[in-house]
Amino acid sequence: MRIFVHSLMFPALWLLMLLIAPAATTIQVLVVSTVEQDGFIYDAGSVPLVSDNALTESEATSLPITAIGNFAKLVAAKSSSTALSIFRYTTEGETFFHYGYAEHAAGFESGLRPGGSATTLSDLTGAEAKSGLALPHAAPPNAVYTITPKPGTLIRVNPVAEDLFNQPGGLPEIQFPMGTEPGTVSAPTLIR
């Protein structure tokens, strides 16, 4: 069971979580730092979007904890442009690509850690990845890791990476708020 918790509801919701925890087999909590407006959950300045694979209103309201059901309508958007981002679950056969450093390969054996990110593009150079994904380090990534998450893995899709760190951004970026399971990330492939 996944439960999405609005950050403004912390005190009441954590208490509620404690009360229902013994009855649930597995509970995953995702804190969504957003605001609610017009019945949707937004990042600041966003436009609502519901994709085919996002949680629908009926799914959201069918969550067992009705007190937070309204907050589980997973609609989010990018704050500084017209681009939208949305939480959804992966489907069978989806593949993503993490641009990073070969020296960190050992850390990928247990899967992508919560908060890890990737893109949908497989053939970037290190410089292209640094530029298009607006990465903060001086040296461009030297490796790409292929991520094949299990179906049902939560992702946040941002179609256009924001310009940051003196980089233009612009490429699609995928965040994994809960990470991925062990064995879902390949060994690194060196890139130029």
Place this chain on the structure above:
Amino acid sequence: MNKSNKCPFTIGAKVVYRPSKKGAAADVMAPLAERLTPGEQYVVTQIQDDLYVVVEGYSHPGGGIYWTEFELSH
């Protein structure tokens, strides 16, 4: 692009690591030994390309971190 100016810090300056969400997320796959601690104070040992800060004891294969991820310590 935001804050494209040169890094305002000098070598030897004391800075506090204040990562943005994106900056913190970018390092999530690095081993702990190669991650800085948010809110912790560090001494600048190198500035790469006038933009990227390397602090004492930091050895990340990506080199320095963009300077806006730090604040000058007072």
